[in-house]
Every structure is written in structure tokens, then in C-alpha cells.
Amino acid sequence: MTEADKQSLLFIDGRWRPAADGAADPIRDPATGEVIGTVARAGESDVEEALAAVDRGFAAWRQFAPEQRAGVLDAAASILRSRAEDIARTITAEQGKPLAEARSEVEQSAGYFDWYAEEAVRDLGRTWTEGDREFTVERRPVGPVAAFSAWNFPASLPARKIAPAIAAGCSILVKPAEEAPGAAAALVDALLDAGLPGTAIALVTGDAPQIARQVIGSPVIRKITLTGSIPVGRELVRLSAEHLQPLSLELGGHAPVIVLPGADVEAAANALAGAKFRNAGQVCISPTRFFVPHEDADSFAAHFAAAAGRLKVGPGDRDGTDVGPLANERRLAAVESLMEDLRETGARVLTGGRRVASLPGWFYEPTVVVDVHEDARILTEEPFGPIAPVLPYRSLDEAVRRANAVEQGLAAYVFGPEAQARQVAARLDAGMIGVNGTALAVAQAPFGGVKSSGYGREGGTEGIGEYTVAVYTQVAG
Incomplete structure (x- = not known):
């Protein structure tokens, strides 16, 4: 058989x-x-x-x-x-x-x-x-x-x-x-x-x-x-x-990323783009909300969008493909609904934001958005798809508060100088925390979350x- x-x-x-x-x-x-x-x-x-x-x-x-x-x-x-x-x-x-x-x-x-x-x-x-x-x-x-x-x-x-x-x-x-x-x-x-x-x-x-x-x-x-x-x-x-x-x-989760003052913005953006759009964003520990110091937000968003735009979308069995399709029509509809809400609430799309019309399956472009309204659904709903909001903050207290302000608490990430990153990590409500890295799912470590x-x-x-x-x-x- x-x-x-x-x-x-x-x-x-x-x-x-x-x-x-x-x-x-x-x-x-x-x-x-x-x-x-x-x-x-x-x-x-x-x-x-x-x-x-x-x-x-x-x-x-x-x-x-x-x-x-x-x-x-x-x-x-x-x-x-x-x-x-x-x-x-x-x-x-x-x-x-x-x-x-x-x-x-x-x-x-x-x-x-x-x-x-x-x-x-x-x-x-x-x-x-x-x-x-x-x-x-x-x-x-x-x-x-x-x-x-x-x-x-x-x-x-x-x-x-x-x-x-x-x-x-x-x-x-x-x-x-x-x-x-x-x-x-x-x-x-x-x-x-x-x-x-x-x-x-x-x-x-x-x-x-x-x-x-x-x-x-x-x-x-x-x-x-x-x-x-x-x-x-x-x-x-x-x-x-x-x-x-x-x-x-x-x-499931809705993993925040806090990029710290003093972080290498370009390196962080490139690393996080790879993590965010892996499996077309359909990863429960995927980074989903990107909190960046106000003074670095534009630079981070530009590097992040550039990295996302370089990813090749296509069938998974095709050589060179970085991002495959969404797994089913339900996910495609859910992602399109989140994107519609972002547009209606005033978000600005830096890259992506559309279904891939040239391909017959359930493909969606890697998407980076800015100017996200505080009432946008993507800030509370797990996107489980290739949409990434970049969110500026003015103080670390604000970043931590917003990072923790969701019902999910599976994973979280901090990027920046290690000593400060460890201190911020200790304040995050999550079952798993990555500092300057995103590879959390390993056999020898416990996988699971807190809250909902x-x-x-x-x-x-x-x-x-x-x-x-x-x-x-x-x-x-």
C-alpha cells in the first residue's frame, strides 16, 4: 500500500x-x-x-x-x-x-x-x-x-x-x-x-x-x-x-516583538521578515506585532518592507520559493478581511496587500503596514497570515503595556542590546520568549503559553x- x-x-x-x-x-x-x-x-x-x-x-x-x-x-x-x-x-x-x-x-x-x-x-x-x-x-x-x-x-x-x-x-x-x-x-x-x-x-x-x-x-x-x-x-x-x-x-498566539533603542534596525528587520513570513505567516509563534522606537520606526519599516518584497511567492515545490500559499480558502478569506479592516481604519501599505492574481491557488503577498489605528482588528486578532503591522512607541513602559494587552500569551520576542533585552523579556506575559532570535520550537524545551x-x-x-x-x-x- x-x-x-x-x-x-x-x-x-x-x-x-x-x-x-x-x-x-x-x-x-x-x-x-x-x-x-x-x-x-x-x-x-x-x-x-x-x-x-x-x-x-x-x-x-x-x-x-x-x-x-x-x-x-x-x-x-x-x-x-x-x-x-x-x-x-x-x-x-x-x-x-x-x-x-x-x-x-x-x-x-x-x-x-x-x-x-x-x-x-x-x-x-x-x-x-x-x-x-x-x-x-x-x-x-x-x-x-x-x-x-x-x-x-x-x-x-x-x-x-x-x-x-x-x-x-x-x-x-x-x-x-x-x-x-x-x-x-x-x-x-x-x-x-x-x-x-x-x-x-x-x-x-x-x-x-x-x-x-x-x-x-x-x-x-x-x-x-x-x-x-x-x-x-x-x-x-x-x-x-x-x-x-x-x-x-x-x-495560538499573537506574538509581540519589541525592538529596543540601540538595536541594529536593519539586521532585526531582515531576521524578523524571515520569521514572520515563514509558512505564509501560519505559525502560532509567528511574530505578529512589531513595536519599534518612534525614532527608528520609519527606518525599520522600510527595511522590513524591502525584505518582505524580496521574498519569492509561489508553489512550494517550485525552486526558489520562499512563501507558499495559504493552506485553505478560509485562511485567504480571513486575511483579506483583516486587510480590508486595516484599509478602512486608515493603515498605509508599504508592500503587498493583495492576493496574487497571477497564481491560481490561495496566495497572498507578504504585507507590511504602518499607521495602524488602535482599533484595527489585527492588534487583537491573531492574523495567522502574511500581514505585519509596524507600531511605533515612545517609551519601553508603553511598549510592554501594549505587548501584553491581548488575551493570547504564547510567544514574545525582544531585539536589541542583551542586558536590556533580558530585563524587558522578564516583563512579558508569554510562555516562550526569544531574545535576538525566533527559533523557539525545539524538542528539548517546553512549548506552551499563558492566558488564553x-x-x-x-x-x-x-x-x-x-x-x-x-x-x-x-x-x-
Whole structure:
């Protein structure tokens, strides 16, 4: 069976198969809008079978020694790397990002498997004695996990949920985004080829709200993890109340950048343009609001717009492409709506600001705007697209206040002299902060936010703890 076949199927109870009723939905290439495949639409009976399978799978997988779990993850990482080119091309075809970014995402996914192979064998418990009593605290797997991931990173988002769950001894039911299921199917396939029992993992696709209600309503599921929007996160919290399932929620961000007085304005503008327009701005930790000293704002904006204008927009599989299409028509409509609001409220466009009419897919130009009104929607709504507002400030207190004045608190960035940048970073309400750099998503560090950006962490030592429960035993002498 080819990878293309698997992306159109469900993986349930150890086998790839279509939905019981044969239902399927189209997958479209964002660069053309054309249908390039189908994805199975799981029905109620499919989901029930998947739940029963991971329930049995947990009973078996939790008995495997930590060294065995580590071996599966280590082997799966090697398999992913051996298949990296095929997986990257699937990502580009389904999601749109340039091939170079897709290849990097596959490597990042393998890195999560590497990291949690090591974490699987670490002893997270402790033992001590007091008199004739022995006290032991051990970390046990929490149970079957339901994992919901988004389309913007269709390999690395599910990878950083699957890897710690498997390392901890949990089974997992994965619900990837139906727009781009192929990478998640490749992760499952790599794990199976590495020796993971077929009942320890399931993959279902289809109507997300229907699947969420059924999965979270099941007493089988003992843990929920989501990468998605704030409204979806709130709905999952409500659904989980009946069974009191713990959640890890990464619900997006609206990352401020504070450029400090004394910063190298041109260097900062060039670095931030690359970070902002990566994946067409569809990155939850993307810098989205650029606060610059009033006296430097024009110079920064000019360099930033020039850097944005040099980026080559085109299909992700075309040589030299820097910025691919938006992933779906919904994102294109949302970006156009934000741009319309900016124009109506008086913003001035330095570069971009239009759909790319010469290309057939969902392309939008890298856009830099200035003179942004304080009521513009882009200052409070996560843009999740290639629009960047440059916002002058007159004091650092003002910059920090405005940076923190949103409900999201996932990532933030500070550029400028290091000593002062560290001081400003300490005042920002965010779960992750970059000083003079933007590469925050690494396997060895915790990924997550504060405020409405959610709670719980993925990555780092903290990540595996999300999939365990502390069990305390006392033995009297």
C-alpha cells in the first residue's frame, strides 16, 4: 500500500481501512485549488472501534519496559529520516509550504522521537525512608490519549504529542487535520514499522466536532491534547468536564516583538521578515506585532518592507520559493478581511496587500503596514497570515503595556542590546520568549503559553510529565 493510499484511510485496530460507510472528503492542493486525493470521513462506528482498540492497546503497551518504548521511538526516528523526501513532498502538496520548510519539519518530527526515546528511560520517580517506613512516588502512564492537531505543521504537531505519549506508556488516538492528513499517516506507519503494536495507536479523520464529542465523551480517554484555536479549546474544556479528563491546550498566539533603542534596525528587520513570513505567516509563534522606537520606526519599516518584497511567492515545490500559499480558502478569506479592516481604519501599505492574481491557488503577498489605528482588528486578532503591522512607541513602559494587552500569551520576542533585552523579556506575559532570535520550537524545551493561549507543555522534560500521573506508595516496616 502506498503512502498516498494510507493518507486516504483510517488506522484502527492494527490495520489501514476506509470508513465503514465508505465516506470520504477531498484533499485540495493549496497552490492550485485542485483535488489531489481524498481523506476518509470516520463515522460513529469507526470511532467506537478506534476507542476500543486503544483501550486494549494501553493495557498491553504499558507493560512494555521503558527501554523497549525507547527502542521503538529511536527506530521510528530513523525511519522518518529515511522517508523524509516523500513525507516532505506530501506536506507541500497538502499544506502548501515550501519544500525546504517541509523537509525541516520532518527532521523536527524525528527530533521529537529522538528526544522522547531518551526521556522514556529517565526515572521520574523518587524513593525515601523515614524510620521503618518506605515512601515511593512513581510516574505511571495516564492512559489512552486523544490528540487533536492542526494543519499548519501536519507532521511536527502530531509528533510532539505522539512521542511523549508513547514514551510514557500511553496508547493514543490521533485526529489530524483533514486538510493535510498524509504526514500523520506517515508518522503512524514509521512507528508500526519500528515495532509499535497496532492497537497502541489509532488515526481517525473526518468531521472534527463530531469526532471530538464522541472521543471526549468516552470514559476510555484519560487525557486530551489539542493544538487549535481558542474557541475550539474552550469547547473541549466543556466537553471534558463530564469525565474530568486532564487537558494540554496550545491555542495560538499573537506574538509581540519589541525592538529596543540601540538595536541594529536593519539586521532585526531582515531576521524578523524571515520569521514572520515563514509558512505564509501560519505559525502560532509567528511574530505578529512589531513595536519599534518612534525614532527608528520609519527606518525599520522600510527595511522590513524591502525584505518582505524580496521574498519569492509561489508553489512550494517550485525552486526558489520562499512563501507558499495559504493552506485553505478560509485562511485567504480571513486575511483579506483583516486587510480590508486595516484599509478602512486608515493603515498605509508599504508592500503587498493583495492576493496574487497571477497564481491560481490561495496566495497572498507578504504585507507590511504602518499607521495602524488602535482599533484595527489585527492588534487583537491573531492574523495567522502574511500581514505585519509596524507600531511605533515612545517609551519601553508603553511598549510592554501594549505587548501584553491581548488575551493570547504564547510567544514574545525582544531585539536589541542583551542586558536590556533580558530585563524587558522578564516583563512579558508569554510562555516562550526569544531574545535576538525566533527559533523557539525545539524538542528539548517546553512549548506552551499563558492566558488564553492555553496550558500544559509539549517538549522538554515537562512534555512527558503531561502523560503521566504521580502514584504514591507507602510501605510500613
